[in-house]
Amino acid sequence: MTNPLNLFDRPNSYIGKTVPRPDARRLLEGRGRFVDDIQLPRMGHAAFLRSPHAHARIVSIDVAAARAHPGVIAVFTGAEMAQHVEPYVGVLTHLAGLRSAPQHPIAVDIARWQGEPVAMVIADSRATAEDAAELIEVEYDELPAACDAETALDPGTPVIHPAFGNNLAWERTVDVGDVDAAFARDDVTVVERTMRFGRHTGVTLEPRAAVAEFDPSEDRLTFHYSGQAPHMMQFIFAKHLGLPEENVRVVAEDVGGSFGIKIHTYGDEVATAAAAKVLRRPVKFVADRAESFMTDIHARDHVVEGRMAVTADGGIAALAFDDLTGIGPFSMYPRTSAIEANQVLNLTGAPYVVPNYRATARVVFQNKNMMCQYRAVGHPIAMAICDGLLEDAAAAIGMDPVAIRRRNLMRDDGYPCASASGMKLADLSHHKAMDRLVELMDYDRLRAENAALRAQGIHRGIGFCSMVEVTNPSPMFYGVGGAPIASQDGATLRLDAGGGLQVASSVTEQGQGTNAILAQIAAGVFGVPIERVRVKTGDTETVPYGGGTWASRGAGIGGEAMLQAALALKSQVLDVAAVILQARPDDLDIRDGSVTDANGTPRMTLSDLARTVYYRGNELPSDLTPELIATRHYRVTDFPFVFTNGAMAAHVEVDPDTGFVRVLDFWAVEDCGRVINPQLVDEQIRGGVVQGIGGALYEECLYSPEGQLLNTTMADYLVPMAGEMPDIHVAHVETPTRTSVLGAKGAGEAGTGGAPAAVMNAVNDALRPLGTSIWQMPMTPERILKALGRV
């Protein structure tokens, strides 16, 4: 009954089936519970005055008129707020040498990016707070700014943190094999490209939002949070506001998209919590869209000089690159802004056998908004470097892009093994995924069709990406470096008197369907109809301790904890049932809400059992101590990460007269191990691909040379809309991970990680016969026309 081998083909298993999400109806009927929906008695509304300069000394700040404005509750300058908040520094010990300066929630003395908070106003409405903020007079002494990452380390560039001597935050080199000798061989072809990856951002439709409540009689902070990691924030508020950790409750109910944006420590949110504590009343802050663009973390911003050497038969002889990335004036707290560059070094080339590999990363400070982890951290850069150079090399030696992949991809039967950078890899299926992709897209027919259309002046291209995705991270990701970020997660199941289950999990829901898959696992493994499961996530007071949902860990780690807890509760319930029914536990099962005998004949309902235990304990032997609640925790132990793999292809049409790129079709074959809910996985892939297409073609945070963000509205910053997007064809290979009984790996970031490389390769496939190629994202019409020499 509890044999794991039988878990997935049990008659009432929900694992592997598409079932609707329990949250859907609520959200469709306007009954969501988002942070801005919260109205509390005596609640003040916060607005922030933000620096208009990229780098400026705050000479003086006069808040008298703002304080006197009717309806204003309080005004805080940076210095005033600093009295209530311990500064924070975004470094981790396992990223040796990473440095950053102490950060305050509101700038003290110097503002270091346009948009950094300079003063906070709390009033009886947001509108009043904004009115009063306009009355604050700040005298700035504008300082020379270091905005361009590519010149950040030049001797003449202003140093943002003078104590450091230069703008270098971190650097790392990986050097494996003999790269120089491989490039010097006379039997290899070498391709070399400079690739640029623009800054973009998450554009969650629900902006960052916070409601902080403080009860001085209990010294207790409740923080309603639109985010992904409640327990991490519990630690951060406790530490930096000087509260006992158990007195801080962080609640995340409905979250209107996050994608990594809402997993960091933002000064305006910390100030909101501190203001509630100081003022002893609730305070709400909701970022408006301009604030979102200026202060939500940005992502990417890499310049890469890459080289690849291939032999005449297409074998990769060597891969080398230098990566430079600009992270803003501080490393973000607590996850740091060096993780993306680290990921680029770890992941580039990981799908392939790369005998000689050298990569360097330099992470530099600059006077722009901070850069940090956003969906598919590092993956789009890593995949574009290797797969971009690989298709470039294939073209140089006249080899088909699929053939060159088959020549170099790691063998499906060769695991476990390690990538060139030393990443431990297991249970992957690159060749199977590529075979399935080629079949799915009818590759040969498509090639022939493109060739025929080319003759008619229609320029279409096909591009691929073979990828890996980091999922299910172990403590080696953050915890090892001292971050307050749990890698283990817990699940609790409680059988209630009515025969239903209350389950709680420390992973969180931001729309991907976490609550649904937790319900599926609990219902299927324990044995009740899924309608009888209520799922609670996102509340540090009521769920087990854990990390939350990020790095594609919700299903793989949270799901396994739920499976183990369900098995434990089942065993506990069957022990009780065996006594009541005078049977052996091994001869009983739980199906469809009843205890049954081994062949499924019902013996008693779970409600009868629970009511006996809870109400009529007198009917039970006195030495029986029933426990109808079980908690289990799970962490990945043998591997730093559980990698997944995928193969993707894009089909695009480039208009050489306008520079416009149309994505005609997109295919993704993903191996995320055991699929718990096929529809939810497919939708994660599709949504992820569209975010990847956004980064490849449209999205960029544009700064002036002086560090002014030029596009702070959704009319100026382009995101993918329905009209531009193709239908996306998704298929799966299922290679369960052996690190867990459930066998699930993550799926949330694959699309975003792989799509940019596939789209770039497709555009270059279309451009190559026109004698050019493009290596800068987003691939805007203007950049394509420039590549074509038309402007």
Add this chain to the structure above:
Amino acid sequence: MTQTRTITLTVNGDSVTRTVPVRMNLADFLRAELGLTGTHVGCEHGVCGACTLHVDDAPVRSCLMLAVQADGASVTTVEGLADSGRGAALRAAFTARNALQCGYCTPGMLASALDYIDTGGSADRAAIREHLSGNYCRCTGYQAIVDAVCDVIEGRVTA
């Protein structure tokens, strides 16, 4: 800036009279004054479509309309749709297709999609995509939403 005016309008079938600041937009009025938090605000300048709802049966960006402009009008929010049963087939199709993830764009997406369906829009995927191109969704990639609209138009899902 604190000038006010008294307005009377119908919201989800109920007559409502309130004195409001003249600068307050309709979305903020519905959310803050009436507690109808199903209407979501995403960009506050008419681009993202999250706040789309029906005013006198026409789709309107409620962030671009002042509350005082709705004086005398009939407003239907996502809560009103649910209570009246209008759009039940579309909600069923959204559920079946998982055409929503975080749910933040959903009220506006439903309003725009219902407008398309109720004005006789065809099950042409490109036309549906074009019609919905004023509604931003960061989660789904749109395909499931298009599928759901097609399901309703072609009668595969009924209320």
